[in-house]
Amino acid sequence: MLQPQWLRTFRTLVSVGNFTRTAEQLDLTQAAVSQHVRHLETQLGKLLIRHPRKLELTPAGHALLDYAREMETAEQRLAQRLAGNEDSHGDIRLITPGSIGLALYPRLLALQQASPGLNIHHRFAPTREVVESVLENRFELGIVTQKPDDPRLSVTELTREPLELVVPAGVEIHDWRDLETLGFIDHPDGQDMASRLLSRRFPGNPGVRSLPRSGSTNQISLILEPVARGLGFSVVPRHAREAFQNPQAIKVVAPADGDVEVVDTLWWITRAEWPLSARARRVQRDLQAGL
The missing domain is CATH 1.10.10.10 (Winged helix-like DNA-binding domain superfamily/Winged helix DNA-binding domain)
Structure with a gap:
């Protein structure tokens, strides 16, 4: 044994x-x-x-x-x-992408302050790792940017999050050449996000890979720091921009009249085979109410 x-x-x-x-x-x-x-x-x-x-x-x-x-x-x-019927005690295990995680983490801490018996365990991860972690029962709640079709998962919509073109404050963007002059600040999802947004804003452009790269980082909270210092531009989800600590140093380039926003849908995922604990349901309600 x-x-x-x-x-x-x-x-x-x-x-x-x-x-x-x-x-x-x-x-x-x-x-x-x-x-x-x-x-x-x-x-x-x-x-x-x-x-x-x-x-x-x-x-x-x-x-x-x-x-x-x-x-x-x-x-x-x-x-x-x-402990499943107790919503004010026990572990809360949530795994999310970085941008929405920046927005939600302070709310999770506020929830823990209101109910000190709760223990918050929050991890930032890309969608693939989120799905794997929920399927392997390492996290009870997950948030993803792509809707999975695995029958073992229960999937419900959380919110919608636009992508934004962010440049240094005071910089004007009129055409593709202005982006070439600035250079691109890359991040793990940067190529994909920039391709989807810039193809709408600048039809016929030669593609984000043709732009000079002025830097990169894999830390979601730091992506806009070089932008704020005038070192380049980036494309990030709105929640990442809203969580940035130096908003006066950056500017969102608004879409022109007739441009369609590029919006990602965010999804809750949980295991479908068993019910959520009461505290997990409480987290879902509280977080969704604030978005």
Whole structure:
């Protein structure tokens, strides 16, 4: 029989990659950590290959890690079910794209202040990771920018979010050459967002890839910082622009008469097979009411 403590030790060891740090994190001795691994290997065969600076999992090790994660998920589901009717205590696990996450996180903290028994766990992630995390039950609530069609997911519309062309304050944009002069501040979704918006604003343009890149960042909260310093322009969702801390240094280029806004729909996703906890339903209601 596999003892739960052995599984916790193994899962932590794989996560941190070091026997000493595992012992410190679990408040065990290093000898105890090694003993737990030996117990597991006695029953299951070799699980780890020890290299000087890393640990490598054997096929048996990968299988055990999957099993340990499944057990952890089952424990979380049990805890959620036992506390599912309580909307002011327990964990709230929400995973979102960056832009909407910037807008929602302060509201989540306000919710936690109003109900100190709640524990907020919020992660920023692209749509693919959001879907995977909800399907694997690591997060109860997710928000995505593309509507998934997986039958295991329940999908409902949250809000609609326009894309915006943002330039330094005082800069005028009349044609494509003005964008070429500024240069593009890129980000992980920048090429896609800019292509969709600029194709509407500047029909027949040679494409965003033809523009000089003046910089890039993968931090959603920092995308507009170089724009504010006059180093280029970017295309971001409205919530990212609204959350920027230096709004007087930037300007949104409004669409011309007749231009159609480019708008992304944001979707709630949850597992379809079981009901949401009361606290998750409360989060949905409170956050949606503020958008």
